[in-house]
Amino acid sequence: MSDEKEQGLARGLTNYGDRDFSVYLRNSFAASMGYSREVLKKPIVGIANSFSGFNNCHRHFPELLEAVKRGVLLGGGLPLEFPTISLGEVFLSPTSLKFRNLMSMDTEEMIRAQPMDAVVMMGGCDKTVPAQLMGAASADLPAVQLVAGPMMTSRYGDERLGACTDCRRFWGKYRAGEIGEPEINDIEGRLATTAGTCAVMGTASTMACIAETLGMSLPGTAAIPAVHADRLRAAEASGLAAARMIANPIRPSEVITEKSIENALRVLLALGGSTNAIIHLTAIAGRLGHTISLERLNELSDTTPVLVNLKPVGSNYMEDFFFAGGVGAVLRELKPLLHLDTVSVTGETLGDRLEQDPGYVDRRVISGADAPLEPVGGLVALFGNLAPRGAILKRSAADSSLFEKEGRAVVFSSLADLASRVDDPDLDITADDFMVLQNAGPKSDSGMPEAGYLPIPKKLSSKGVKDMVRISDARMSGTAFGTIVLHVAPEASIGGPLALVRTGDRIKISVANKRLDLLVDEAELERRRAEWTPSIQPLDERRGYDRLYASEVTQADEGCDFEMLKPVS
Template sequence: MSQFRSSDWFGKTGKMGFLYRSWMKNQGMPTDLFDGRPVIGICNTWSELTPCNAHLRDLAEAVKRGVYEAGGFPVEFPIMSLGETLLKPTAMLFRNLASMDAEESIRGNPIDGVVLLTGCDKTTPSTMMGAASVGLPTIVVPGGPMLNGKYRGTDIGSGTAVWKLTDDLKTGKITNDEYLAAESCMSRSAGHCMTMGTASTMACMVESLGMCLSQAAATPAVDSRKKVLAQLSGRRIVEMVKEGLTISKILTRDAFENAIKVNAAIGGSTNFIIHLTAIAGRVGVDLCLDDFDRLGSKIPLLLNLMPSGKYLMEDFYYAGGLPVILKELSQELAMDAITVTGKSHAENIKDEGICYNNEVIASYNNPIIPEAGIVVLKGNLAVNGAVIKPSAATPSLMQHTGKAVVFETIEDYHTRVDEPELDIDETCVMVLKNVGPVGYPGMPEVGNMVLPKKLLEKGITDMVRISDGRMSGTAYGTVVLHVSPESAIGGNLALVKNGDLIHLDVSARRIDLLVDEVELERRRLLWEKPAYHTDRGYVSMYQRHVQQADKGADLDFLVGNSGSVVTRDSH
């Protein structure tokens, strides 16, 4: 008899076996599918409300073909899908809920291995967090980026173009009709953002961790080779089950360190820090915020891709994709780290890693920027840390002192930012409070505040901006994010007042409020903690249990893993 986990369901005799097999057979499944072959769960985050994942039904069929070819039994199941483009108040609020959905769906069902179909940015970390908590053999099939946006003879990048076009509309450089026309030009095929936003960053994270087949990260969603990769992934997961190659054997300390270095080299999203930290917490790898600075901040930028550069993910794929980055960085990486293929990165890219366009992918010895990884800032304004992405920032603002212009909430910002009488100029520092994990709740992508209209009209394109929120990986600017502790729980960000001087020094890793401790203590005694947004349901649970950004914003009771054992039968 099979020793696979699924045999505890389908291998049983008597009433229990009858029940488990019989109800599955109402889908037209023949008896020999229950003969002890590996059962492969296909965890699908398909949803028409998650546009980036709307093509995943087709991808699931390709995975099934591969599973059948390798002698497995594929079963597709849905979990909560998270689209940053539509879901309010923010998809990040529900990342941990989706991870719970994935975890319990995987654990509670007769599955021996799992294929995660992902796309829009939160669907990747949430499914990986859930799968890591269970610990079965796991492989990821990233959904792939859209084709390059094309607008009036130029390439435009998803997200990144939104910020620029919105600024141009606000200042009268383009008309509303032109603005509307660009919508269709930007999003012209299935797939996720084709900039190095968080979705692309997550796909590259998966490949650098060794959790998907080589080239899977950059292959466009509508390229026929994406379906080939899905089919091959279906074959491979069956072999992984037979080999006992579980997710915990791949997600080692070396794998996480590789991912941090690769993220720096590709100019990846700052959201990467929160998601990678949360995944590490599920497998017991102790990542701290300082690791991202120590390991990544000195890594050169090799990828010339929006928002840190010129090109888009389709160009990245044609130039050779992530294997080229791995090869260029090989002296920095643990190239012997095991991957889903059962082989190391070095073995996987032995016949790959050839660069076909040096304008898109630079060499290690001739990088785009010598040191470009995400920098961790600390100081009295961020005792537990904050982050900034130098590759997307303005060099002249990397050391700056300015007067704070404070917005207490996102609603306050929207109400006042374009008021002509707002006391602000380009030397000021924009401060947004109460958009952290607890405060919003859910930590939305609002940290890259659009500049006041009167400054845009002067030609100002960047200012120092600080918040306890996040920003889209497609965004750019001198933006300090993830301030921890956040303002809603009494971090010093809550104490900032209009006119206070704030000093940013990226090279010194400092972000400081230039107010003496006596005055801060006086303000602290007067500060009142905001009420929770609700006493109902998941949001109530989230606000009371979410950890701070520097800990990955996971729920405190989900850290660690609980394994794949189900202790009770249901009948």
């Protein structure tokens, strides 16, 4: 009666004190779903489905799910779908990052608790892919990541539109009075018109490319548009690959290694990808005991060129990247810099993959390494007395004329303070000042939202100011742009140096020297430190997940994961 191989429904039995009874009872209930006895003997591929009515990026998942199931059946497995939390970026309050770790726990525990021999994880929207990869890394069951794919672009007059870099571009024009309410309302309905993730190299697309580079997604699948038939074929192939791994297991711990993580960092830098990816990749790596050093990031950045001409760094969209050659074309350009002995869920090494016919490459979208868009990587970490543990600048999306600058700080103590004063006509601010936002980091009550893209005050934007130095412990969307310093660690809410900045202080930024310094003498800083009191809600006034999050979340340089979710040494 029992299956001693502990495969399929015989895995991880519910404990009633009688193993054979547990198998008997489980089979009887499974039979109520209409499965034949022969089908119930099959190995199982679980399908973690993050479809939700609150996640527009995943609107096409019902169709994608059927293709995954088809692939599992072709591989001789039984596909069993199960739901998990879904994180729709713009539908969550206070911010999606706060719930990434919760989704990772949901994913990990459902993979671990339910009887499956391998798993396909369906995600796409910004935090869903990192959450699934974190959960899969911790569960360490053979797993394949299937991403949603980017949406297609739309049109406004003779302009192409794609969420969400164009959202910000037109909103900036609206705030500056360059377009009116009828135009912004028209644009609102044209920015996101298909299923899929943002059409630019934002966080979702960056994480899709990272998943492929790590080897957790099938080669060539990161950039396929959500509505393209190839996306369904990728889903089928992912199901088949998962089924094949039952007989020849390849676990996430074998795929996500120090070498593959470094490869992923190289690709991130060459893409001019999202700053959020540093936090997510750090968290994914941390689940397997690997660390990411921001000093090492800088070493890689100084030797990795920007190759991809996509918004917000360039002018093209994800559909162009797909047709231009996608991640494979980027990997081939970076080949001399990569570790080629890393392995993917297919079982092949990166070196084996890159020996295959490269196919067509559109150099208008993906530059050759001998003629890069920029000679150094898109991201850089800054250190100094204002950011002892580091801060991140997306230099590929910034104004280089602001890279070596000293300015006066104009401080906003919170998001509420920013909202109430940023457009005050009497705000004392000039384009040469540095805008500073405090108390928006991971431990803050706001939970580290994408608020680092501080709006240019109307009194300046109306005069044509497009960019200025902005500094915070918050994040920003991967679709955003500007000279914006983010992830300052340690954050203001726990008394980091950012908490000590006062309006009128002088701050110096030097990208060349990778420095961010508050030009206030140490004696004055000590006086301010002695007067500082925390503004965050005490733990004993919180409940549920909010309390768990507040007590366990780490700083940005540690990936904002929970301390308790790191591997036990």
